[in-house]
């Protein structure tokens with residue numbers, strides 16, 4: 001197991017104050033955005049694409065806030081003009097009017113929430129789509145330096161944070177603004193001294209919410225950190241199940257889990273307790289305010305300075321006035337974590353695509369001559385892996401790459417596919433520097449069958465067709481025939497339509513290998529890269545694979561990376577890579593006669609095989 005659990009870097013922003021749930025496992029480590037203004041403007045540009053919906057949201061939000069402001073005013077009027085003078089017919093009319101207003105308010109707020117949800121979901125859909133499209137364009141080196149879990153977390157949790165915030169904040173902010181200013185204006189119109197009384201507790205509300213927000217932010221961050229650790233632990237324990245079982249470490253893992261989970265538990269309790277304080281504290285302040293207005297208002301009514309109706313209206317407005325302030329405090333946290341999430345998303349979107357600046361070219365089918373000329377390369381500056389590698393592969397030749405582990409065999413083919421760019425020298429295909437060819441065009445001419453034969457969720461047919469999307473069913477089946485794979489497909493319950501992947505059939509390693517050979521046959525590339533293709537299968541499957549490989553390699557320039565030298569004896573040329581250079585090259589018999597590194601490697605493998613049986 002690696003010393004650092006993968007998910008450790010993926011943890012989230014603070015939850016929402018007032019008992020809101022923290023983000024799901026693996027959200028964002030940095031909660032504070034770096035450049036909030038630019039990020040907000042950018043989210044805005046996405047949001048603004050749904051302009052009609054957004055305008056509807058504004059209209060309904062304003063209507064909703066205005067309706068909420070009318071209620072308390074009418075209530076006060078009803079007391080003063082209908083209840084106290086005992087005008088019951090007027091009272092009935094007031095009741096009907098108030099009922100209508102509250103009913104309309106509910107309907108408006110439902111429509112507003114409905115439209116806002118579709119606006120924010122559409123925005124989030126576009127954001128996620130653009131991010132995924134970017135993932136497809138980024139160079140392989142980007143994925144070397146970013147953990148899978150972290151990239152998944154950007155596409156899910158970070159964008160969820162944006163979605164949650166959009167859903168609530170856009171309408172809440174506008175609503176709070178109108179409610180605050182509207183309540184204040186009406187309160188001032190109703191009674192200036194009582195408005196002063198209502199405002200006395202506002203500093204308390206601001207102070208208390210700021211204090212609790214600040215504290216709970218720290219605890220939520222702590223909680224998310226522990227959540228990230230737990231996430232990483234579970235991820236490793238699940239993917240490493242075979243090793244855990246084989247070494248009988250189940251109990252030990254459970255004990256470790258208990259420790260990490262316990263810490264999360266403690267952190268969550270603290271976060272919830274602190275954030276849970278908001279409601280009771282705000283209630284206390286509001287009640288204090290209520291008592292103050294009622295007490296002072298009562299005294300004023302006794303001295304005929306104010307009517308009872310005005311006191312009732314003031315009590316209601318004071319309640320409405322306090323709510324947006326604590327709402328704004330809640331929104332602050334939510335918005336902060338949404339901006340931080342959006343920043344992580346935009347950070348990836350701003351990375352340059354590996355295709356940028358390339359003009360689409362229509363490359364004719366190449367002959368397949370490959371020349372490496374004094375190629376120098378290192379994954380990191382100052383740490384060269386290849387140091388002056390030169391060789392030529394004629395069209396149709398099979399070149400085997402051998403050498404000790406870590407010598408640079410895979411690196412050589414990584415340069416041919418332009419997964420990485422050479423730092424010195426050049427690679428030529430049919431006499432043209434591959435940097436002049438578009439990556440798309442270049443890769444169209446290359447086929448790969450890798451050790452880790454990758455199949456996607458989908459049917460067998462779809463998996464083979466991955467090699468050439470426009471291929472007909474017949475061509476797919478022909479490729480399967482040539483790859484020696486049609487026999488096992490015929491034995492599958494649904495044949496070519498058998499589902500593979502999480503919800504479908506699981507294939508053996510050899511079967512997957514054969515499928516990827518069929519895929520490469522269908523793609524019909526001029527140059528082939530075969531990496532350790534038969535290293536972990538039984539002899540019978542290996543025979544099948546070897547046969548399929550021979551079919552595949554016919555007429556194509558092929559590069560075969562193999563550890564077992566027995567599989568590459570027929571290669572036209574064998575390159576022995578050592579110390580970042582080609583230490584020896586020639587045919588199998590030439591290299592044996594040379595009595596050098598290859599001969600030594602071959603003899604030791606031969607001896608091992610002989611001793612083994």
Ligand SMILES: Nc1ncnc2c1ncn2[C@@H]1O[C@H](COP(=O)(O)OP(=O)(O)OP(=O)(O)O)[C@@H](O)[C@H]1O
Pocket residue numbers: 144379380385403404405406407408409410411412
């Ligand atoms: N993406 C990468 N980033 C940094 N270093 C890398 C990367 N890939 C490989 N290396 C390093 O480059 C060196 C050559 O690796 P390479 O995979 O080419 O060796 P190889 O000859 O194919 O080995 P093996 O036979 O074990 O597959 C190794 O030291 C390896 O640690």
